[in-house]
Amino acid sequence: MIRSLLAAVVASAVSLSSAAAYPDRPVILVNPYAAGGPADVVARSLARALEKRLGQPVVVENKPGGGASIGTGFVARAKPDGYTLLLGTSAGHVVTPLMQKTVYDGVNGFAFCSVVAEQPIMLVVNPARGIRTVSELIARANAEPGKLSYGSAGVGGATHLGAELFQHAAHVQFNHIPYAGASPAINDVVGGQTDLAMLNLSASLPFIRQGRLLALAYASDKRSPLLPDVPTLAEAGVQGADAATWYSLAAPAGTPAAIVRTLSDTVRAVNEDPDYRRVMQEQAIALMALSPQDAQAYVVKDQADMRRLLGTLGLLAK
Template sequence: MTHWFSVHKNDRPRSVLRMVAALALAVAATATHAQAQPTYPTRPITLVHPYAAGGSADALARGIAQQLEQRMKQPVIVDAKPGGAATIGTGFVARAKPDGYTLLISTSAGHVVTPLMQKIPYDGVEDFSFIAVVANQPNVLVVNPSLGIDSLSKLIAQAKADPSKFNFASAGAGGATHLGAEAVWQRAGVRMTHVPYAGAAPALKDLVGGQVQTGMLNVSATLPLIEGGRIKALAYGSKKRSPLLPQVPTLAELGFGGTEVSTWYTIAAPKGTPPEIIEALSKHLTSMNADPAYQKLLDSQGAERMDLTPSETTAFVRQDKEAMSKLLTTLDLVGK
């Protein structure tokens, strides 16, 4: 018995030592594995936008892709998926794997307005992790010069006196150019006939030709015609004047603050994307705001930069949804 006890007693320290050594090896292996984990991104990223190739959204997406490529050292492929009032491309990303390799640049149309107006197979806000507002493109209220109207107050007065004389153009039903104008008319207490077009270019063609009398369209599309005297700018839809149109008062200056409806662009990932990936993308997107090349791109489109964190961007989109819900309800455009 004594012999058994002495041998067993001597074996116990060796057993403990073996266990400690095995545990140390396991910890070291885990640490080595963690250190060996590749840093995001390790392969190309796809940036989807829900509009046709060649438009302003496409140009913005390609500019951002170039900026991200420089910072993340991986290709960023721009993929246009137009259609369904911006819901096809937006829905595609909502269903994508939440790994940071499929991102979306989209607007209020895909995230807020169309989901409010009709049933779609995704939630425009809850199915996404929002990262940044990369551009905010205000609209400008313009009229055909032949009307002889040189102020918003005169336009409203004439529209009240003879509503049948006026209709207004937009770049599409339910978009910022449509709802921005409707917000102004609602505040002013006037009604005008809405004439939707498939984009700003055909809308401006008819506005210049006199087929429609007024419209609220984005600055980049209207600026050459304003500078050429072919249309007259009455009000700018932002909280401060545009450096491109310093002589044009803002809606707020004219007593219509709160009716500003702009075209904003966010970068978002599918819901469930890891927080560390969202944070990494946020830092890269914030840093590009100081890049002269990106500033030049936004200036060419009459767009404003916004430095918002992911949580601030989410709050921004939620606030837009609340405002659009109220406006669309008033206009009886909310889906049943």
């Protein structure tokens, strides 16, 4: 009994000592999407801002694929010491595990340090298709059922579910072409391999400004200040199809609470960094800094919401 108590005390002391010294070496931040997309922008901007305050390098590693399950699963299996972190999304944590069997628990397999940002998505189309408005898109889809195709950043993400919501609300049907991230998806819309997409504004904005993509509508309750002439989906006549991507900072379950709190507090401090704030504002990304408890509750609520949505769309795993 005494030996057990002593062992517990020693283990606790070691854990506290490790947490107090954290971090004393480089930290890996896994982005479960391809390089060049909006998640990559968030991951690299967040990494640069974190390392200023943590005093150690924060290295971004891209592990795309599987509806974000490859990178998410990698972090779930990592040592819970705060040195392997995840830029998480609803796709990896919630939707993919609801749609198919995964080797990890997307909610209980993680210690959520914070929810750091949110970004609505934009409905865009290749200009060569001759579609100029949402009503014209719906008319074309009804006239040529099953012919139009849309690209997404992967199965289960906001860019996929946003398009599914749009189809459900507008009573149309497109062919879904999933990619391992927003960057390859948008490249194929620009190149004409696919017709349209609902992607994060940060991914599509440069191509919209260049005239290589046409923005039809914004999937939010208000217009984007970056494209004030583009209507919301509701303004364009499609109700109930708003969609956004959220990003979390998550560690493997079992990570010491002191380390989780350190990371959460650091995210809050990062949000005051003017360079970081400017980059996020330029990408139409809304900053957040939820506490570990609030972040956990946020993800649990999203899981319940997505379970209902996927059930409605017939996408829940059998």
